[in-house]
Amino acid sequence: MRYNERELLSLARQPAEKAAEILMRVPKKGSVLKKRLVKLVVNFLFYFRTDEAEPIGALLLEHCRITKEEENVFSISFVEEPERKYCFECDSEEQCQEWVEALKRASYEFMRRSLIFYRNEIQKMTGKDPLEQYGISEEARFQLGTQKQ
Amino acid sequence: MKLNERSLAFYATCDSPADNAGFLLKRGERHTAYHRRWFVLKGNMLFYFEERESREPVGVIVLEGCNVELCDSAEEFTFAIRFGGAKSRTYVLAAESQAAMESWVKSLSRASFDYMRLVVRELEKQLEEMRCGLAGGCGGCRGAAGSWKPKTVMPERLPALPAVLPKENGCAVWNNALGEDRSPGTSGCAGYDGEGNPRPPPLPPRRRASSSEVGSSVGVAMAESPSTFYQLHEQYGQEVARLRQDWLERRRGPRP
Numbered sequence: 001m002r003y004n005e006r007e008l009l010s011l012a013r014q015p016a017e018k019a020a021e022i023l024m025r026v027p028k029k030g031s032v033l034k035k036r037l038v039k040l041v042v043n044f045l046f047y048f049r050t051d052e053a054e055p056i057g058a059l060l061l062e063h064c065r066i067t068k069e070e071e072n073v074f075s076i077s078f079v080e081e082p083e084r085k086y087c088f089e090c091d092s093e094e095q096c097q098e099w100v101e102a103l104k105r106a107s108y109e110f111m112r113r114s115l116i117f118y119r120n121e122i123q124k125m126t127g128k129d130p131l132e133q134y135g136i137s138e139e140a141r142f143q144l145g146t147q148k149q
Numbered sequence: 150m151k152l153n154e155r156s157l158a159f160y161a162t163c164d165s166p167a168d169n170a171g172f173l174l175k176r177g178e179r180h181t182a183y184h185r186r187w188f189v190l191k192g193n194m195l196f197y198f199e200e201r202e203s204r205e206p207v208g209v210i211v212l213e214g215c216n217v218e219l220c221d222s223a224e225e226f227t228f229a230i231r232f233g234g235a236k237s238r239t240y241v242l243a244a245e246s247q248a249a250m251e252s253w254v255k256s257l258s259r260a261s262f263d264y265m266r267l268v269v270r271e272l273e274k275q276l277e278e279m280r281c282g283l284a285g286g287c288g289g290c291r292g293a294a295g296s297w298k299p300k301t302v303m304p305e306r307l308p309a310l311p312a313v314l315p316k317e318n319g320c321a322v323w324n325n326a327l328g329e330d331r332s333p334g335t336s337g338c339a340g341y342d343g344e345g346n347p348r349p350p351p352l353p354p355r356r357r358a359s360s361s362e363v364g365s366s367v368g369v370a371m372a373e374s375p376s377t378f379y380q381l382h383e384q385y386g387q388e389v390a391r392l393r394q395d396w397l398e399r400r401r402g403p404r405p
Contacts, residue, residue, distance in 0.1 A: 001154050002208030007232050008150065011213055042213055042262035043193065057151030062160050062192065078156040080163075108192030109165070111265045118272035125279055130272055139259065141168040 012039065012046045012055045018102050021050055023089040027077075033089055043108050045076070059086065066103045074100045115142060158205045161189060161196040168192070169256040171249060172201075174224070176241040183224065183243060188253075193262045195230075210240060214398055217258045226250040230257065233398060263397060267390050 018040040023033040024047060036056075037048040043062060046055040063079045074096055075085040090096040104110070119142065122130045131137040169190040174183035175197060186207065187198040193213050196206040210230060220227035220241060228250060230240040244250035259265075 001152075001157060001206055003152060004210055004232070004238065005150060006234055006237055007214065008152075008211050010232075010234055011211070012150075055150055057153075059153045060157055060160070060194070062194075063156065063163070063165070078153065078159065080156065080159040108262055108265060111262070111269050112192075115265065115269045115272060118269065118276050122272060122276055122279065125276075130275055131268075134268070136259065136268075139168075140166070140256065141259075141265075 008044070008058060009054060011041055011044060012048075012058065013053075014041050016041050017106070018099065020090075020095065020099075022091075022095075022099075025087040025089075027084040027086060033087070038088070040102060040106055043106055045103070045106075061103065061106045062109055064107070066100050068096070068100050072096050074103075076103065112141060157194075157209060160191060160194070161198075161206045161209070162204065165191065168260065169253060171253070172245060173197075173249075173253065174243040174245075176224075176243075178238060188242075190256055190260060192265075193260050195257070195260070212257065212260045213262055215257075215261070216398065217254050219254070228254050263394065267394065271390070 016039040020038060021035055022038045024036040024038060025031050025033045035050055037050050039046045039048070039055075043060060045059040045061055047057055047059075048055045059076065061076070065077050065079065065082060067075045067077070067085075069075050069087070072090045072093055072095075073087060074090070075087045077083070077085045088096075088099065090099060119130055122128075129137050131139075131142055136142060167189045169188075171188060172185055173188045175186050176183050187201040187203070189196045189198070189206075193211065195210040195212055197208055197210075198206050212230070214232060216231045216233075218229050218231060220229050222241070222243075224243045226244040226247060226249070228242055228244070230242070231237070232239075242253070244253055
């Protein structure tokens with residue numbers, strides 16, 4: 001699949017929501033835990049070799065499942081292949097929980113659901129659609145209709 | 150750089166609702182020939198397929214940090230997705246009607262994660278203020294400054310702003326290139342008075358076409374219409390939000 005790599009690389013250099021050196025294992029046969037710089041920017045998780053400026057890879061965090069595994073460990077998998085897990089081993093349980101929370105909220109779809117929720121709440125309280133002031137109440141992406149997981 | 154392509158393809162083709170979908174002509178990179186492709190916008194990702202029924206996209210354009218502009222072209226209804234970097238590719242697309250073009254430009258200009266986050270934070274703040282009963286009070290704005298973490302203070306002279314969070318009034322506010330009149334993106338927000346009772350918003354002050362500068366247009370607004378503090382705060386707030394967006398986009402620009 002073609003993609004605009006230059007822009008994605010540029011995104012990888014943006015200030016991160018969260019970044020840390022974490023042990024990571026990719027879902028490939030025979031792969032082992034390796035220390036990586038893991039960086040969350042918008043809905044992408046970039047991972048770098050610790051001494052390199054360009055990421056090895058990026059994960060788009062949509063339709064994914066963040067699972068707390070054993071102590072200090074969490075995994076990311078995608079809904080179409082739930083057994084194929086990217087595993088991360090943190091330095092502490094606290095760090096692990098922080099990453100799980102941050103990654104669960106990192107998707108565009110999560111934000112959309114939050115927006116719809118707040119819009120609905122405000123509308124219930126005021127009888128007025130808060131998006132009208134921006135003229136975006138009719139945008140498809142903000143509709144209260146069926147939003148699938 | 151590796152990308153989780155299989156998951157991306159699944160995201161593109163699964164039945165989660167798309168923010169926009171339709172046929173567009175896409176101009177080739179080296180050759181100026183246009184190819185008709187089926188485009189699907191989901192979140193900040195614009196996928197394109199050879200055919201509508203194709204099982205996998207040919208490609209995807211990550212839209213974060215892009216600008217969407219109208220094009221001056223022999224081909225009708227063209228618009229471009231541009232990025233800030235020096236060697237960035239510009240994607241030139243053509244719709245099949247004026248309405249389709251407008252629909253795409255609107256949805257693409259608002260597709261970024263950052264934009265969505267801005268709107269979510271704004272609503273979060275409003276809800277917070279309502280719950281604390283601080284509508285129209287000073288406490289709300291102090292809280293607001295914190296929650297946005299604005300990286301720029303309101304300077305006196307400001308560059309032209311991107312079309313983020315403008316109020317629609319039928320004119321092409323999303324088109325920076327033509328320097329369209331900025332519609333009053335202001336005080337329609339004061340939907341409730343100090344007691345939290347809903348009331349119809351007062352007419353917002355008109356922005357002058359000549360002033361694409363925030364400072365002067367806000368100044369005009371202040372001179373022209375009496376506003377409640379809350380309305381003014383909202384006005385500044387939206388300007389700050391736009392400034393921040395502009396600043397973020399410009400930050401991405403010069404990077405190689």
